[in-house]
Amino acid sequence: MIGLADVPVDVGRDEAQRAAREELADRVYQEAQPGLVERVVDWLADRLADFFGVIDGAPGGAAGLVLFLVLLVVLVVVVRLRTGKVVRRRRVRRAEVFTGPARKAAAHRLAAERARAGGEYAEAVREWFRAIARELEERGVLDERSGRTADELAAEAGALLPGSAAELRAAAVLFDDVHYGGRAATAEGVERLAALDAAVRESRAVAT
Known part of the structure; x- marks a missing residue:
């Protein structure tokens, strides 16, 4: 001052x-x-x-x-x-991850790939993060719970997947910034989420 x-x-x-x-x-x-x-x-x-x-x-x-x-x-x-x-x-405005009818992780992943191919990076960010979230629920890493926010998902999943904890937090921030904050998405951000999706699918949860 x-x-x-x-x-x-x-x-x-x-x-x-x-x-x-x-x-x-x-x-x-x-x-x-x-x-x-x-x-x-x-x-x-x-x-x-x-x-x-x-x-x-x-x-x-x-x-x-x-x-x-x-x-x-x-x-x-x-x-x-x-x-x-x-x-x-x-x-x-940091609201829940899922809106609308429930879809499988594969459906979100396919939508993300199509959005990336079409240069629709914001949509790709949204769908890829949702694919990660649904994948964790389908595998039983997280319980299926409506209203979960991106921050909550990152905290809960990060405790069970410590090797991906940092990337999960970064992904949650990116999802909130793009989906609720109006930040412009980039190809690099999309690729980072795609890599996280692949890592999560191959990782094993640890006991807490």
């Missing part, structure tokens, strides 16, 4: 905008949503321009410093509240 020592006493528009950009470079603002930082900085610059236009010719000094700090504090509070809502919404 910006302190009094970081802001020049004689505040000008260039100095104020530079200080605002340094504050808004914080990672929490960058993660809020695309374009948010730019819009906030533009808004702040406009407010400062209005202020300095009003007091043009009058001594700035402490008055300019106080107003700048007030504006910046308001911005910090608003943006952090907005960011908190985004984070909470992402957490809520």
